Each structure stands twice: as structure tokens, then as C-alpha cells.
Amino acid sequence: MSDLDLFSDPYGSDPYGDPDHDDRGRRSRRPGTRRQGQRQRQKQRRRARNGKAAFLFAMAFLVAVVGTGGVLGAAWLDHRMNPPDYEGQGTGSVTVQIKDGDSGSTIAATLLSHQVVKSTGAFVEVYGKNPKAAGIQPGFYKLRKQMSSAAAMALLLDPKSRAGNLITLPEGLRVSQVVQQLVSKTGIPKSDFEKVVRRPTGLGLPSYANGKLEGYLFPGQYNLNPNASAREVLKMMVDRFNQFARQSDLEGRAQRAKLKPGSVITMASLVQAESGRPSDMPKISQVIYNRLRHRPVPMFLKFDSTTLYGLGKFGIVASSEDIKSKNRYNTYNYGGLPPGPISNPGEKAIDAVFEPEDGDWLFFVATDPDNRITEFASTEAEFEVLRRKLNKYLESKGGN
Template sequence: MNDLDLFSDPYGDGRPSDDPRGRQSRRRVRKRQKRRRRNGRAAALFALAFLVAVFGTGGVLGYAWLDDKWHPPDYEGRGAGNVTVQIKDGASGSAIGTTLEQHRVVKSSRAFVKAYTKELKASSIQPGFYQMRLKMSSAAAMALLLDPKSRAGNQVTIPEGLRAVELYKRLEEKTGISAKEFQAAAKKPQGLGLPEYAKGKVEGYLYPGRYDLDPNGTAAQILKQMVGRFNKEAESTDLVAKARKAKMNPATVVTLASLVQAEGGKPSDLPRISRVIYNRIDKGMKLQFDTTVLYALNERRLKVTQKDLLTPSPYNTYLHKGLPPGPISNPGPDAIEAALAPEDGTWLYFIATDPTNKVTKFATTEEERLAIEKEFRAWQKEHPGQ
């Protein structure tokens, strides 16, 4: 065998290269290769078409998304009709926009936020109720919120220390809802949200402060709003835990605070008045507060007679030891804090020696008490009839 003999049989099986079976086998191989190439080209074309469709659609959707972001849907013009909308205290531009969208004032909150961020006076929007129009442009809605004339609610400030009956009269003046309706609502405490320890009584739990009242609200809704403010403040100050630490229940704290508030003149006096209450109860002394007698009589005056002091009422602390059975006013945060943290001292007495200027003086001994009482009598002579 020479060197060329090594390549004379390419298949190594001894068959000549022109064997018909070899040619058939080669043809089958070539057909399979052609089919693979055709299928590969089809797959490549399909993949290319798919990519074009995906990225083409994505481009359209991406443009639509950007266009919506840059130009959020918005109404045109000043709108029509009327709707009352409440803007809550501390609401952000986004929160205001959501509220307006929910009430169909603006078409989208995003459009309003865009107008809000452009308005330099946006932060001056006040919480409360506003008379808005339906389907307004965001710019028009923004302008209306900045217009004081669009305020729709009744703004009322409830001072600390009012009794419930006094509070009802003030609300009557502001809302047109009669005091009797408020009294009737207070007698149905189930829907007012009172804490369990209030035992169904609103006195002490109508929290003082500034309120924006719904112009369409009922007596019950307004009382519920005020009780809700108390609950919020009680939660934020952890009233229940602080009362437990002071070995009292929350209702006792509120009752004590109501006395402090009723007797107090200046905020700085409140912790001292609280200490007097603690000291007298610790010593088994009756509180003998005129304010409790006047609460039982449903009167407001400085002069209390001997006959008044005999008023048969559980609220009369001249007749009964300890705290009255419930609050005698609606105290504010300073009085509640004073009830929980009285100032250190040995005082057993206090007298408002100059009610005109809210001057209160404190005493530990009977001799000191007589001295400050003398100052009060001198003030009474200078202010007859009070």
C-alpha cells in the first residue's frame, strides 16, 4: 500500500466512492442541513419581528407615560355647580389633590400637585371647609382655596374651662343648631366615640380649641368631632399610661383637671392648684371649692352665699369629701398635665385675690389664708356687685 491508498476509501469501509447507498446518505444529510437553515432563518425573522413589535409598542407606551407625567389630565375653566370639601390640618399638596379628585373638583390629583408646586402661596392654604365647584381646572381650584371668601365652614374657638351647657350655647350662635339639639345629642352617647372611662358623659371630654365645623353637620357630628379631638390628644399624650403611673384612672385625672381649670386664673397657677387638691385629700380635708357648688346650681358668679354652700348635690365639695363624681368643666392640656404632675409644695389654700387680673395667692397655714382672704375682701369692696 502506498501513501495514496490511505485516502482511497474515505468512509473506511472498503466501499468505492460511487456506491449508490453513499450518495443517498449524503443527499439525506444535505436535505436535513437545508431544513435547519430554513428553520433558522424563519426563527431569526420571527425574533426580529417580535423585538420590533415589543420595542415599538414600548416606545408608544413610554411616550404615553411621559406625556401623562408631563401633562396630567386636567379640566379647563372655572367649573360649575357646588360641592363642600374639607381640607384637613397638615394636609400636603398630594393629599389635597386626592381629596379634590375624590370630590370631582379636579380631574387628577397629579394635575393639582403640578399647580400646587408652582404656587408660591400654596403653604398658606388653611384647614377647614371650602365651597368648591365641580370639574375645575387645577389652577382655578388652587385660586379658590387661596380665596378667604370660599371658606364654607363655621370657625369657632372653644376656650378651656367651659361647661357643656355653656359650650352648647356658643355652638348655637355659630351654627344655628339649637342648644337643645346639642343636649339631646349628648344624651345619646353611643355614637359620639366617648372613651369607655367617660361612662357615657360628655362633660370633660369636649376638648377645647379651634374647630372648623362642617356647615352641613348635625349636633351629634359636631360633638363627635370634639370628643374625637379629646381622644386624639389623650392618645398622643399617653393619658391612660400616665394616669396608671399616678395611681389613678383616666376619668379621675379628667375630673381633677376640670377642677384645676375651673379654679385657675393663669396657666402658671394650675400646677399649684393641683397640689392643693392633692394635699387636702391626703389630709382628709374637704375641698370646699365654690366652683363645684356653682356647677351644681348651674350658675357663674363670684359671690357664694351660706345658703349656696348647703346645696344638696354630690358635686358640693363643702358637703362631701374627695373629688366630685365627674368633671365640672372641659379642661385643656395644661390643666390635664397639672392634674398628673402637681407642683411640689405644702399649700392647703388658695384665693383669687384679684379676679380682674387673674391673681391667685396660696397659703399653707390658717393665718396665711386669713391674710389673703383679707386681700380678696378689699378687692370686692372696690368692685361691688361682682
């Protein structure tokens, strides 16, 4: 064996038996292997093309976003710097309410919601530049739609634009008197108010009102919506009572005083009707307590005001015929409190029920109604002296 034979491959010239080489050392040209290479190269080209497209799309999207953001940012900045505003005096008519304590931005939002101004920014800008803006009064205003902010501001500062009916209802009015004043101020037919008084549903009356408005139309100043109905106007007054009752803890105070809330309002209406001055109220309240708690037998209140109320009359002194009447409000004939309030009392009268002035008075007489003078007595003899004073006053006036 030659040296060459020692190193020769008995299985061929490729020492590793490469199937892609023939016995002469040449690469095999089998069809399957060639197709696999082509597919691999095609995949690589597709990946390259897809990657390039994705890159170009991403760049285009980025440019679009940056460009749009720039446009939007510029638009936002322009909107802030130059808020949109209408031009001119506007058209049509709209009633807008400005409430007590409203700020410039609050007023702007109210105007925008009623389509008066085009943007809050434009109005706030005008508001901030006008030194009289803080003088805008709460109330109802008749404005127009699509006004310039400057024109809207001018109308809000013009008293002639006030569309509401400002009315002050004093303490101690009966419901019938309240209705009379509301009819005169609003022009709403009296029959509309009377219908609500007869059926006061939906007004939010407290349960202790027993479905009656008397006593629960809280006195005070009201700015009436010119578009409101009779029911809405009366509801506003009941709402004011409920607000007072919550804030003053009326029910809690009544419970601590061992009184029913309805009895408190009834007593307060008597105090209101019988007092000439606020300083008299705690004393009159004490007289009521003293008579109702009198021992050994409670005393009748014998208030002319309740007796006249039951008869639908007005006056200072009930006549002998009035005193004989059988109506339940006649406290000459019926013991205890009347069945309900006889007027709409104010805050001071209600407070007087909870804070009576200490004293043993059992009587009081308005000896000089013109000057609102009321005097108090503890005995029948003292009372007779005061009653003679009143009779002398009545004679000077020609009677009751």
C-alpha cells in the same frame, strides 16, 4: 459447473432478496407501498405550509405588539408631558378639606377624589409653578366640580372660599357653654346638640368618662365642617381628647400616680376652674392633695366652683343658701372629689394634677379676680386675711 454457476444466486438475481425488485431487477409496483409514500409526502407539505403560516402569524403579532407599544408609550409620554385638565370654572358645588401638612400631591389627590380636577398631574404642575401655593391653609373649601387646575388653585388661595367655621374653645368651659358657642358658630339647632349631650353614644368616649361629655370636649381651635351634624362636631372634640390622652400616656401616668384616669380629669377640671393663671395650677393641685390627705381627718374641699356647678349657676362665690344645697357637687357637704368633672380642662391643668408644686397650703383665695390674682395660705388665720381681701373686692363690685 461453470464459473458462472459458482456466483449465481439460487434464489434470484437480487443477492439480498429485495422484495421491491422482481426476478428481472425491476422495482415492484405493489399498491400499499405507493400509498405510503404519498402520505409521507402530503405530511411534509402540510408541515411546510403550517410552519410558514406560524412564521407569518408570529411576525404579524410582533408587529402589532411593537406598534401598540409604541402607541401606548407615546400616549403615556404625552400624558406625563401634558396631563389632562378641565377647562373653565367648573359647575356645582363641593366641600373639600385640606389638612395641616398636606403636600401638593396630597391636595391634588384630594381634589381628584372629589372630581374637582381631571388629573393629579395637571394640578401638581400648577401647584409647582405658583409661589403662593405653600400658603394654602388647612380647612374646608367650597369648590366646584370639573374645574381647571388653575381655577381650583385660585379658589384655594382665596380666603372667601373658606367654607369651614373656625372656632377657638378656651379651657375651662362647661359643656353647656361649649354648646352655646357651637350653636352660634354653626347654626345647628341647640336641640340637636342637647340631644347628643343627653345620649352621647358613638362619640368614642373613654370608659372612665362614665357616659358623660363634661371634661372630655378638649379645648382648642377647630375648623368645623360646614356640612357636619351636631354629633359629628362633638365627636371631633372627643377625638381630640382621645388623641391627647394617647400622646400624653394619660392612663399610664394615672396608674403611676395611683389615681383613676377619671379622677385625674375631675381634679384637672377643679384646677382649671379655680386658677386665675397657669402658674397657679400646680399650687391649686397641691391644695387639693393636701386637703384630701389631711390627717388625722381629711378636709372637705369646700370649692365654690363645684357647688355652683351642681346648681347650674355661674359666679365667683357661692352664697350661704348655695352652700346648704344637697347636690352631690356641693363639696361643702360632701367629702372627697365631686362625682365628675365640672368643666373641660386643658393640657396644663391635667399636667398640674401629675406635677403639683410642693407646699403645705390648705387654702387659696382669688383676692383680685379682675387681675387673676390668687393667694395661698397654710393656716386658718392666714385664710381669714385673704377672705377679707376678697370681701373688700366684692363690695367694690356691688356683691357677688
